[in-house]
Amino acid sequence: MPGALLYSTNAFMKLLIQQRYRRDVHYVWCSEQYDSRMLSAYSAASLLPPSSNPADIYRQLKIDTDHGDANSLKIREQKLLFATLAVRWEKSGEITTADKDDMIYLINNSPFSLWRPLVYVIPIAAIGTRLRRVPAEQWGGGSPEHVIEDLRRSEFDIIEFQT
Amino acid sequence: MIHSLSGRSRDEVERTLAEVAARVLPQPFPETEFQEFDQQLLTEIKKIIGLPPADQSRKALSRIYAYLYKEITSESLSSQRASDARGRLGRRGELPPGDYNIEFKPWFKYHEEKLGIRKSAVENAMRHPDQVEHLSHEHLKARGFAPLSIYAKSRLEEADHFTLLVVSSRQEAKQTIFGAWRVYHADVDLRGSITPLQMLHAFFDRYGQEFTVGDSAPQKLILDEVYPLPDWYGAGSPDMDLFRVYGLASAGNAGFTRGYSRVNPLGVIEVAIAVTLNMTKYARDLRRHGVKTS
Numbered sequence: 193m194p195g196a197l198l199y200s201t202n203a204f205m206k207l208l209i210q211q212r213y214r215r216d217v218h219y220v221w222c223s224e225q226y227d228s229r230m231l232s233a234y235s236a237a238s239l240l241p242p243s244s245n246p247a248d249i250y251r252q253l254k255i256d257t258d259h260g261d262a263n264s265l266k267i268r269e270q271k272l273l274f275a276t277l278a279v280r281w282e283k284s285g286e287i288t289t290a291d292k293d294d295m296i297y298l299i300n301n302s303p304f305s306l307w308r309p310l311v312y313v314i315p316i317a318a319i320g321t322r323l324r325r326v327p328a329e330q331w332g333g334g335s336p337e338h339v340i341e342d343l344r345r346s347e348f349d350i351i352e353f354q355t
Numbered sequence: 356m357i358h359s360l361s362g363r364s365r366d367e368v369e370r371t372l373a374e375v376a377a378r379v380l381p382q383p384f385p386e387t388e389f390q391e392f393d394q395q396l397l398t399e400i401k402k403i404i405g406l407p408p409a410d411q412s413r414k415a416l417s418r419i420y421a422y423l424y425k426e427i428t429s430e431s432l433s434s435q436r437a438s439d440a441r442g443r444l445g446r447r448g449e450l451p452p453g454d455y456n457i458e459f460k461p462w463f464k465y466h467e468e469k470l471g472i473r474k475s476a477v478e479n480a481m482r483h484p485d486q487v488e489h490l491s492h493e494h495l496k497a498r499g500f501a502p503l504s505i506y507a508k509s510r511l512e513e514a515d516h517f518t519l520l521v522v523s524s525r526q527e528a529k530q531t532i533f534g535a536w537r538v539y540h541a542d543v544d545l546r547g548s549i550t551p552l553q554m555l556h557a558f559f560d561r562y563g564q565e566f567t568v569g570d571s572a573p574q575k576l577i578l579d580e581v582y583p584l585p586d587w588y589g590a591g592s593p594d595m596d597l598f599r600v601y602g603l604a605s606a607g608n609a610g611f612t613r614g615y616s617r618v619n620p621l622g623v624i625e626v627a628i629a630v631t632l633n634m635t636k637y638a639r640d641l642r643r644h645g646v647k648t649s
Contacts, residue, residue: 265413269381272423273380275427275428290440293439294443294444299428300428324384337383
């Protein structure tokens with residue numbers, strides 16, 4: 193059973209895109225802890241690898257955006273994801289061709305500062321049955337992961353660390 | 356060119372690559388299994404970008420992502436479609452700040468530069484703002500005015516804290532500077548001013564000069580207002596005849612009035628923005644802060 197909060201690290205660009213093109217409804221993939229490294233070494237949750245640990249994703253994306261790393265795996269992954277979504281949403285009639293082109297223009301031309309990481313902190317109480325548990329074979333480690341497909345902006349807080 | 360996709364329309368290629376990308380990217384609920392065709396396509400992509408077929412490293416994955424992204428977006432990023440997208444985003448104020456072209460009107464040289472504001476400082480404030488606020492987009496657009504934006508960039512590391520405020524109007528991806536002013540925190544009461552618009556109001560409360568438009572009540576800053584055309588206004592007269600500034604001449608002060616306004620064929624005066632600045636008072640305060648004015 194998850195605790196009171198869920199955590200998800202996302203690029204600022206994702207927030208902008210979901211606000212603009214999804215009517216401020218957010219799709220998030222989240223974990224039950226922010227930093228698995230802070231947990232007991234003898235707990236299954238501590239086995240979360242860096243690619244799934246919100247704190248590690250945050251650190252890596254922060255380094256990549258601060259240094260303007262054009263080869264960043266995470267930024268390339270996010271760019272490809274949004275390009276793919278733009279094509280899919282256009283195909284399903286959710287956005288127009290102009291919207292798709294606008295989205296792709298933004299993805300392609302935004303400065304690194306718009307890819308900086310944000311932590312979404314999600315109180316679980318209001319989510320109820322909208323929380324979907326990710327199949328165990330898709331988890332990055334030994335800790336459950338969840339998806340919320342229709343999170344409203346009023347249902348989570350955003351934290352950004354100044355380092 | 357990906358050989359496996361030859362003979363397909365550009366639209367089909369885009370969609371096929373998007374579907375393959377969706378299966379390559381991490382996903383919580385895999386929709387479909389990796390197909391033989393996907394594998395064939397990936398093998399070909401690896402060959403095109405010079406990766407060994409068995410390479411499954413993070414570096415290889417990163418290059419595959421970059422290749423797929425380039426192929427999927429190439430049509431949307433063709434020069435005409437990208438230019439149209441830039442224009443649309445600019446009109447809505449959604450372009451990244453650094454992506455706008457910036458235009459200075461001749462008045463900048465005769466007012467702002469004489470008050471110690473350089474073009475480079477304005478460009479820096481617009482490309483790297485602390486805050487930006489886009490004003491009443493729909494109203495102004497409906498009245499045929501270009502939408503307005505206010506940028507704020509603070510210099511708090513200096514002993515004399517100030518914020519550079521820049522007001523601009525947007526025509527697609529071009530920003531035309533309406534005005535730029537240094538707001539010294541020691542001189543202007545910014546308590547309660549959080550947004551750039553609130554700062555602009557606070558600035559003109561201090562340095563604005565009261566003026567009227569037609570028979571309006573005297574104000575120091577007008578934003579997005581409509582006034583009836585007064586009886587005394589003659590057809591064909593310059594719009595600036597509608598502006599009456601109070602107090603400058605009697606106090607021996609210099610000033611300027613600046614505005615975007617027009618007389619509507621229906622007989623009303625539409626104002627996007629109008630201000631009058633008491634330059635004598637403002638320049639005197641700027642000199643106290645060591646700003647060279649002329």
